[in-house]
Each structure stands twice: as structure tokens, then as C-alpha cells.
Amino acid sequence: MIARLDTRDAGFEPRLAALLAYEPGQDRDIEAAVAGIIADVRARGDAAVLEYTRRFDRLALDDAAQLELPRAELQAAADALPVAQRRALETAAARIRAYHQHQLAGSWSYTEPDGTRLGQQVSAIDRVGLYVPGGKAAYPSSVLMNAIPAKVAGVRELVMVVPTPDGVRNAMVLAAACIAGVDRVFTIGGAQAVAALAWGTATVPAVDKIVGPGNAYVAEAKRRVFGQVGIDMIAGPSEILVLCDGSVDPDWIAMDLFSQAEHDEMAQAILLCPDEAFIERVAQAIERLLPTLPRAAVVRQSLADRGALIRVRSLEEACALIDRIAPEHLEIATREPEQWAARIRHAGAMFLGAWSSESLGDYCAGPNHVLPTMRTARFSSPLGVYDFQKRSSVIHISAAGAAALGPVASVLARGEGLQAHALSAEYRAGPNAAAGSAAANSPAPAPAAGAEPARPAGDGRG
Numbered sequence: 001m002i003a004r005l006d007t008r009d010a011g012f013e014p015r016l017a018a019l020l021a022y023e024p025g026q027d028r029d030i031e032a033a034v035a036g037i038i039a040d041v042r043a044r045g046d047a048a049v050l051e052y053t054r055r056f057d058r059l060a061l062d063d064a065a066q067l068e069l070p071r072a073e074l075q076a077a078a079d080a081l082p083v084a085q086r087r088a089l090e091t092a093a094a095r096i097r098a099y100h101q102h103q104l105a106g107s108w109s110y111t112e113p114d115g116t117r118l119g120q121q122v123s124a125i126d127r128v129g130l131y132v133p134g135g136k137a138a139y140p141s142s143v144l145m146n147a148i149p150a151k152v153a154g155v156r157e158l159v160m161v162v163p164t165p166d167g168v169r170n171a172m173v174l175a176a177a178c179i180a181g182v183d184r185v186f187t188i189g190g191a192q193a194v195a196a197l198a199w200g201t202a203t204v205p206a207v208d209k210i211v212g213p214g215n216a217y218v219a220e221a222k223r224r225v226f227g228q229v230g231i232d233m234i235a236g237p238s239e240i241l242v243l244c245d246g247s248v249d250p251d252w253i254a255m256d257l258f259s260q261a262e263h264d265e266m267a268q269a270i271l272l273c274p275d276e277a278f279i280e281r282v283a284q285a286i287e288r289l290l291p292t293l294p295r296a297a298v299v300r301q302s303l304a305d306r307g308a309l310i311r312v313r314s315l316e317e318a319c320a321l322i323d324r325i326a327p328e329h330l331e332i333a334t335r336e337p338e339q340w341a342a343r344i345r346h347a348g349a350m351f352l353g354a355w356s357s358e359s360l361g362d363y364c365a366g367p368n369h370v371l372p373t374m375r376t377a378r379f380s381s382p383l384g385v386y387d388f389q390k391r392s393s394v395i396h397i398s399a400a401g402a403a404a405l406g407p408v409a410s411v412l413a414r415g416e417g418l419q420a421h422a423l424s425a426e427y428r429a430g431p432n433a434a435a436g437s438a439a440a441n442s443p444a445p446a447p448a449a450g451a452e453p454a455r456p457a458g459d460g461r462g
Helices: 012-020 028-044 046-057 071-080 083-101 140-153 171-180 190-199 216-225 250-261 276-292 296-306 315-325 337-341 358-363 399-415 419-429 433-441
Strands: 003-006 108-111 117-124 127-131 157-161 184-186 209-211 239-244 268-273 308-311 329-333 349-352 389-396
Touching: 003 012, 028 046, 028 190, 028 216, 046 190, 071 171, 083 140, 083 171, 127 140, 127 190, 140 157, 140 171, 157 190, 190 209, 190 216, 239 250, 239 315, 250 268, 250 276, 250 296, 250 329, 250 358, 268 276, 268 296, 268 315, 276 296, 276 308, 315 337, 329 337, 329 358, 337 349, 349 358, 399 419, 399 433, 419 433
Parallel strands: 003 308, 127 157, 127 209, 157 184, 239 268, 239 329, 268 308, 329 349
Antiparallel strands: 108 117, 117 389
């Protein structure tokens, strides 16, 4: 049911390459459909959004204003939740908020001896769109994980879109939006929702960045609107890699592998361990526990197609292998896990020790569960406050600084054939620089009595 590999075997490398190979298919029908929907929403705005909502979600509305849920409905959803669910959402939200507060970056600057001041000004993105799946897939935890870092960053307005097929609204999703501080919620989904967020309609405000998971149509739409707006990532199937030394209950390890395999058939679950006898015990646990799962068929297919139990020569070798794989989730279920974590450079999130199941990270530990997949942990990071902040360079050159830097800039600019660049620097560095500065700082002459004040050229008023 699940592949067994050994790094000692001559055929290990090609088998590993085949196991890790995953190319997200570019479905031309999806591409064409999404391109058409985006163009239609850009051209017809609310009318197109209403039409696609009627067609795909079987929700007929007369007025686009009906797409927005009042804030009172979000609060009512939170108030009506069973106590256990409400407390779980609030506990998770508090922990997620506390963790992400530590990520806040501040502005900074330093002043050089000649008075030149250089620095960086950090500010939040003005408006962010949050896509939330609806229908069969309802993820209140994703609402918390996407919305809370945005609010911690200081995003002024957070606009959530969530499809409600047949008008059915998920109470936990709406409650999570209330608890996380989402500002506006629209009951739209699919590529049409992404297009509406990217360009805006009469009803749906245009945003600056779009985050959140979705199906293949949503992923393609996000890919196409990138540049008009920012996006978080194009995520692939979920992944877990578990590093074991044989010290943790094999039933726990088997269930941890299941926890990602149950997402869908393309998810990947891999175990690395130097202890062959322990690997066999995990294999037996898989066979015994799998039939007890409601999603056993999905897990079985995932493990058969993309799962593996890999025997390694040592934990040191395993760490090198982990960096090659760059997994989304990495569990280090060993004694003294910190020493092995210190060797890892590429992983989306690391769960250290026997008690740190990946599932706790998915819901309530605090760190973000939006993580890089498909080996992108080699160069990208979990979603965080920094994804909702942007940075502006601050450059305040003193007269002495301009005199010192001007010749440097001039030489480099002339070397690139950019004469205006060179002259711009030279004007501030040459013997007439002081006069130019004095002219710039002198007050403008008062207009003659009865005369209209002079207007700058090109101000649009003739």
C-alpha cells in the first residue's frame, strides 16, 4: 500500500525522484474558462458577478448589494455557536494573534557623520481580500490564519469572499470572520470573486492583495490577476515528512502520516527512520488503523501514489535528505529534537518532539498553517504579518553627503550612458550647488495686487 525505500539501495535516487515529482497540471479548459470569467467581470462588473453566482452557486439575487453580509449576521453566527466551538475559535484566535504580534516590523533609520539619514519606513497594505472556500470545504481555521496576521499588521480593511452554494452559510466560518475582525464579507466565490477583488465592481471594493486557499479555478484566477494585485502563493497538495528515531509510539506516527494524506489523493506523507524494525511497526499500524478512518479511501490512494517509508543510514543522512525535499510540514519525533532541527534549512514548519503533532499547528498552536509546498520552502516562508506590510526606503541626503556621493553616482551613470542621471547628481555636488539650494529654499515672490497666483505648469487647469 505504501512504498518502502532504502537509501542503501542502488535504485534509491531514481525512486526518490519519481516519488517527489509533481507538476501541477495546466488544464487548458480551466485556463480558458477563468480567462473568460475575469474578462467578463472586468467588463460588466456586478452584473457578471450576479450571473456567475446564479450559475455556479445556484443563488439568484436581484441586487448586488444582497451579496454583502451585514456585520450583525457575523456577530449572530458567533453568538449562536455551541459553547465548545466558540471557545475553541476564541482560544485559537488568541494564540494566533499572540504569536503574530512578535512578527511586527517597525520603521528604522540611522544618521551618517555628514548628516545624511537613511532608513526604512514600514506600513501596512491598505486593503486585503481573503478568499475562503465554501460548500463542502469549510475552513474556519484558515479564516483565522489569514485574517489575524493582516489585522495585526494594521491592514485598514479586510474584505472576505466566501461562496454559499444554494444559500447555505457555514456558521463557524462566519463566526471566525467575526472573531478575527474581518471588516466586510461578500457571498461570492470562484474566479469571479477573485476578479471582483482585483479590479473592483460597483459593490465589491478593489483590494491590493488577495490571500487564501481555493480550488483549481481560484488558483488559476490568482495566477492571472497577479501584478494587478499581490497574492500570497499558488499552493500545491499538502505534505508531511516525519523524522523518527524509533522513540515514539508507531500508532502516533501512522496517524500523523494520515493527517495529511486525508486532505486529498495528491497529498504526500513520508517517514524517514534509520530503524528498520520501527518502520515495520509503523507499516503494521498503518494497515491496522487505516480502516477506522472515515476518509480511508482518500488516505489509501494518497499513501499508495505519493507516500513512502524510507530507511536511512542515520539521522544525519536524514537531515540532508530533508533539505532536498523541503517539506511543508516536518515532524522531528526524536529524542533531543532540537539538535536535528538546528541542521534543517528548508521546511515550512517544524514540529519538535513526541507531543508536537502537526494537527496542533493546523489549528491552535499559534504559528501560521499557510505554508510553502512543492519544495518552495527552499526560498519562501509561512504566511505572516510581513506579508501584509510593505517597506519604503527613506533617503535624506545632506549637502555634504551630496557632495561626497555625487561624483560616485556621476561616474556610474555615465558608465551606463545615462547623462541626465549624472547631471542630476553633479548639480548637487558642484560649485553652484549652494546657490541652487538657496534658490530652492527662498520664499516665492508675492503676487502683484489683483493678480491670480501663478499655477505650476501641467496641473490640469490650463
